[in-house]
Amino acid sequence: MRENYRAQCRWAANDFLNAYRVGDSVHVDAYNDNEEKANASLPVAEARAFARGILALADEVDGGEARSEARPRVGDRLRVTKDNPRSCPVVVGDIITVVETDYGHDGEDCVRFVWPGSDYRWFIPVSAVQRVGADTEPASVAEPLKVGSRVRVVRAEDPGVTRSFVGRVGTLTEIDSHDPRMPYLVRFGDGEHGADDGAWWCGAVEPVNESPADVTDVATVDAERAARLELLEAAKRLAPGGNVDDWMRIAAYLEGN
Incomplete structure (x- = not known):
């Protein structure tokens, strides 16, 4: 006997989804006005991921599944735990903000984020991030990077x-x-x-x-050095000869050492 699971549209009595299993696939048929309009054959893993996503959207949990609250949601701040997961431009320690969830993407639970310098919404696996919790020091909100900074x-x-x-x-x-x-x-x-x-x-x-x-004024340094060298030359003209060690000490002083 085939088990069927029906999801009834809240607005139209003759619109509904019908799900059932055939072999190693889960079939989902879409009906409009009691007529089948579309169908999809899902691998079991894809169907399971899709079902978890439905539960998360409904804010419910199933017996053996992790609570939906444990999964990232839009607006959550996450810390990256792996370098360049799925070729993303992030490394361990970077902080991202979830802008979209995509659970079951290519058979893997992912969220999406935007990184400075690009408008692209990058995919990152949930396995490569961890939530920035209350026990984590809040990261300061940095201004967007701009040319000239x-x-x-x-x-x-x-x-x-x-x-x-x-x-x-x-x-x-x-x-x-x-x-x-x-x-x-x-x-x-x-x-x-x-x-x-x-x-x-x-x-x-x-x-x-x-x-x-914090910024060294090169022009000021060069001017001071030139003034000290001028004093050294004047001292040599006024006092020719003398002890070499004395001249070295004077030179060091005039050099600023």
């Missing part, structure tokens, strides 16, 4: 590859929303691309708020 390089290339640019501060000059691996072009000086004083495409950056005291 001062940033610090967090990751220069793919995870596991170390570059000399990591930790350096530069100016964000371009954001490539089509490259999830290295979307940020950071410039450190006027040099060529790849040079220490040039620019480099980076995988992750963080904004830096530099106060005037």
